[in-house]
Amino acid sequence: MLGLIKKDLLLSIGNAKSLIIVFILYIVLALYGSLDISIIPSILGVMLVISTFSYDYQSKWDSYAAILPNGRKNVPLAKYISTFILMFILAIITLMLLVIINYLKNNTLEVTSILTILLTSLVSFVFEAIMYPIIFKYGVEKARIAIFIITFAFIFGIGFLVDSPIFKNFDTILNFISNYYYIVLPLIGILILSISYIISLRIYKKKEF
Amino acid sequence: MNNIIEIKDLTKKYDNFTLGPLNIEIPKGMIVGLIGENGAGKTTLIKCILNIIKESSGEIKINGKEKEKDFEDIGVVLDNSFFPEILTASNINNIMKSIYKHWDSKLYNDYLKKFNIPSNKPLKTLSCGMHKKLEIITAMSHHPKLLILDEPTSGLDPVVRHEVLDLFMNFIQNEENSILLSTHITSDLEHIADKIIFINEGQVIFNEDSPTLLNNYGILKCTNTEFNNLDKKDILAYMKNKYNVDVLIKDLNKVKKKYKDFVIDKITLEDLMVLMIKGEKIC
């Protein structure tokens, strides 16, 4: 299990190296422009984890994983755990960047930014929770159309969410989930991912490669 | 328990292809070669043994146990299936030591050095031969007792093939260790395999000790008219060429005495395969 998680994280790290320019660009824009970088972890995270599936697909990793001790059983769980770890690390990095940027700009860190990180992370968890069983079932190539459609749905969804009065009055949300949003939101994320995992595992166990 | 793998009445059905029913035993301590055309069912058989695909019916036992769910003692090389290409050899070490109980990092690194495989370059930058060698040493670095290798020597140049075959001979220095390997480069197996299993169209054509096989079969070469005078029961299969006829014969020594004036060649696995698949039979 640990080995499989390591493999997915190493893949993401290897892949993130090629995205580092994008990341730097974001930071520069955030420093000198008015761009809010708090949505980066979710976008970057989704890109990274979906691309681990692509790399797996290219090298027919699934067949190979099936011959490792407990490989077949552990591949889906490793994917979910590594996704969670990756999103968490990205969220932490973004948070630290926010602190630094705000310090350099002599601003105070707004609670909105933290909430945005958590909310967008939650959105990407939901996205992944829907995508993973589809990918496990049909493979990343065939699932590509689904990725496309769902991505668009999410972009419009987020756009709608940002424009909606609920989001503007984030005080109401804060009140709604009380002061524990930083626990509640990740918990909802984990719950959704868990349900998704159970579905994925059932699909994967029966799969032939 | 003298068999490392026992296969009983195995079948795997696809829409346009059926494997089996197969009954195969693979004895401990041997190198067993699986030969056959592409698409004959070699990879399907190996995937069934390894639980990558599920058999339609039948039974597979590995080391006396129902097809193991746990592959701790098996090392595998699959055709075209390995770690994602952006990882490096040292990444593999890092991952595998958390996967296999008996993963031997030192042994793995020694192998890397021995075969000059760079540890910090992504797999996609390795040459075909390097890549294959890495797959093989990865399969061998957790001290497995059984190696199951699908086309381990394809794409390797003769020098590297030689190194790899040497590695296999080294592996079976331990009498408990066994190797099942499939290949279409039959010359690899001619000397080192103890047993040859020949599969065609999903069926076992023969399954014999390789010394017996290679000493017992031969090719008789004759003209068309001479061919008509041959004793039909000596002919296993034949292939008519433009200028001659190649005849596959059994009981080499007996036939040699019977037809003293003919050219009779020792068989190679390749000839045997070609004649069995493409040759005509007298029935």
Added chain:
Amino acid sequence: MKIIISNTSFVPIYLQIKENIIKQILDDDLKSDEPLPSIRNLAKDIGISVMTIKKAYDELEKEGYIKSIQGKGTFISPKNSNLILENANKEIEKNIKEAINIASKYNISKEDLIDLINIFYGSDNNE
């Protein structure tokens, strides 16, 4: 020990190995009680399957040239063991019969044949 194998020869490889070893025993290159490499070791070193080597060793043992001791390995048998002599006799017998066959085919008398043997025996010894 040296082993030379021809891949093009019609003689099966196990027989070639066997003959290689017998020749060295008879030439005294391999002395009695000298250990032979294990089957698997020899297989690796000459790149020939374990089965083939095993077949060669089995026949050598059956014919009394070598003996294997459980847990210790395989050794050259003491020379002049009856078995080896017996085998040598069989081999000579076979060849003499062949010689007699040829002789009778060409009407060469028994005495002439014996003379021939005497001549060759003598010339070989003088060499």
